[in-house]
Amino acid sequence: MDEKQIEQLVNKRMAETAEKIKTAVDDLAKNMASTKEVTDLIDERTKQDKDLLAATKADVDTLNSGAAEVAAQVAELKKQVRRVNSFQREELFSGGAYTGKFSSPLEAKRFALLVMASVTAGIPELQAQHEMAVKGVEDNGLEPCWVDKDGRKAMTGSSLAGGGVLVTVEQSPTILKLLETYGVFRARARRWPMGAGQSLVPKIDGLLTVTCPGEGVAATESDPTLKLTSLTPKTLLALTCFGLELEEDSLVALGELLADLFTRSFAYYEDLCGFLGDGTSTYFGFKGITGALRAVDATIANIKSLFVGAGNAYSELTLANFDSVVGTLPQFADVGDPRWYVHRYFYWTVMVRLALAVGGVNATEVVLGAGQKQKQFLGYPAEFTQVMPRVEANSQICAIFGDLAAGAFLGTRGGLEFATSDQRYFDKGLIGVRGRDRIAINVHGVGDTTNAGPICALITAAS
Numbered sequence: 001m002d003e004k005q006i007e008q009l010v011n012k013r014m015a016e017t018a019e020k021i022k023t024a025v026d027d028l029a030k031n032m033a034s035t036k037e038v039t040d041l042i043d044e045r046t047k048q049d050k051d052l053l054a055a056t057k058a059d060v061d062t063l064n065s066g067a068a069e070v071a072a073q074v075a076e077l078k079k080q081v082r083r084v085n086s087f088q089r090e091e092l093f094s095g096g097a098y099t100g101k102f103s104s105p106l107e108a109k110r111f112a113l114l115v116m117a118s119v120t121a122g123i124p125e126l127q128a129q130h131e132m133a134v135k136g137v138e139d140n141g142l143e144p145c146w147v148d149k150d151g152r153k154a155m156t157g158s159s160l161a162g163g164g165v166l167v168t169v170e171q172s173p174t175i176l177k178l179l180e181t182y183g184v185f186r187a188r189a190r191r192w193p194m195g196a197g198q199s200l201v202p203k204i205d206g207l208l209t210v211t212c213p214g215e216g217v218a219a220t221e222s223d224p225t226l227k228l229t230s231l232t233p234k235t236l237l238a239l240t241c242f243g244l245e246l247e248e249d250s251l252v253a254l255g256e257l258l259a260d261l262f263t264r265s266f267a268y269y270e271d272l273c274g275f276l277g278d279g280t281s282t283y284f285g286f287k288g289i290t291g292a293l294r295a296v297d298a299t300i301a302n303i304k305s306l307f308v309g310a311g312n313a314y315s316e317l318t319l320a321n322f323d324s325v326v327g328t329l330p331q332f333a334d335v336g337d338p339r340w341y342v343h344r345y346f347y348w349t350v351m352v353r354l355a356l357a358v359g360g361v362n363a364t365e366v367v368l369g370a371g372q373k374q375k376q377f378l379g380y381p382a383e384f385t386q387v388m389p390r391v392e393a394n395s396q397i398c399a400i401f402g403d404l405a406a407g408a409f410l411g412t413r414g415g416l417e418f419a420t421s422d423q424r425y426f427d428k429g430l431i432g433v434r435g436r437d438r439i440a441i442n443v444h445g446v447g448d449t450t451n452a453g454p455i456c457a458l459i460t461a462a463s
Contacts, residue, residue: 013052017045183267184341184385185274185288185441188404192231194411194440199231231411231440234284238265241430262416262435272387274410274441275341275400289408290397292443293457300395304328305447305456312461314346314392319354325401325458326378333445333454336403339381345390346398351377395462402455407445413438 024041027033192199209222240261269284277288279295287295296303307324309317329338342351355377375382380401389398417436424432447453 017049183270184383185271186410189408189410190405192409192411194231194233194413229442229444231409231442233411233413233438233440236437238262238435241425241432243430266437271385275387286441289400289443289455292446297449300459302449304452306459309458309460312394312463314350321458325456328452328456329402330452333403333406336406338403339383340377341383341385341400343388343390344384347382396460397457399458406454408443411440
């Protein structure tokens with residue numbers, strides 16, 4: 001038996017274990033099995049799997065002289081066993097009552113354990129808590145990983161000297177998922193993974209010249225208009241603190257609290273900068289959609305992606321104004337995912353009011369969303385982003401319409417990272433937790449004074 005066959009045998013065994021446990025859980029739900037029978041099955045199968053892994057390790061050792069590589073493979077298999085065991089037990093006993101931010105209480109607890117493992121590392125008086133947290137992380141099939149100030153990683157159960165940043169590959173998708181749940185700009189703009197420095201993204205404007213030269217005549221050469229869109233990452237930081245006097249049951253609440261605080265905060269500022277950024281320090285130097293639109297020309301009437309409303313008050317805006325915004329959008333942007341981006345209050349008091357005044361099919365689409373939960377207006381989805389204005393003003397971009405993926409980049413540099421310190425709030429007996437998010441924003445699709453771009457908007461009159 002060669003190494004590939006051994007791997008296939010182990011993978012098959014793992015799949016069989018997962019399937020048997022799933023069947024047992026289904027039987028439990030149908031009252032065809034008892035809780036003890038299911039837990040006994042889990043214990044028996046995982047013990048057998050561990051025995052198989054132990055026997056397999058001896059075979060792999062004889063086939064692979066690289067002892068370090070073999071050890072890593074076996075450790076990964078053991079981690080998968082722990083993970084399957086942990087997830088199945090969670091499904092068995094959570095009862096489906098969990099409605100938190102994570103996919104399960106176990107995910108929230110894992111996140112809290114990872115934070116606890118980081119904040120207690122290297123503190124002698126907290127050694128017991130550190131060992132408890134690290135053991136809990138490992139028992140759940142995860143591995144704690146820290147990065148020091150020089151960027152060196154250590155996949156160990158203790159932090160590097162001088163404190164470190166908590167980085168978890170397994171937890172990263174969960175945190176990013178939460179961030180996307182809150183952030184409209186992150187969810188709709190085109191995300192671009194960045195390197196450490198500036199990233200240049202090519203953008204093609206215009207078309208090639210097409211000719212009909214006739215037989216034996218060479219075609220006319222033409223070059224596309226090629227521009228480079230730059231993404232310069234900037235670091236956003238958020239800081240909070242918590243106490244260490246936590247019971248085992250409090251870890252789920254801690255994970256929920258920290259995840260909610262950081263993801264909501266970062267997502268809010270991503271939306272703020274992405275939609276309203278004007279390049280000033282208020283928006284960390286980012287120029288978002290409204291800032292990019294206003295930068296096209298000093299006279300708003302000259303900006304082809306903007307349509308000037310019938311007045312400077314919301315009550316003066318007409319349905320025809322919104323129709324004109326839809327008509328302004330180029331056809332190539334209409335085949336993507338164009339939608340309205342407005343404040344919730346603006347939608348219900350302005351857009352719905354206009355639709356109800358007209359009545360008929362349009363009113364049905366707005367109020368009922370054409371039978372869907374998604375709000376609609378003029379046949380397009382309407383998405384709420386609470387950073388958009390709700391109080392009228394002169395020359396105010398009050399409604400954005402277009403395909404953000406075609407006209408805006410959100411550069412991302414990794415996921416959220418968490419640094420901890422027991423010194424910042426030493427006198428209060430608290431632990432500081434700092435969240436770090438590296439992003440770049442570039443809104444390039446707002447057109448010019450000749451052509452509209454894939455992002456258009458309605459702006460109130462100057463007076």
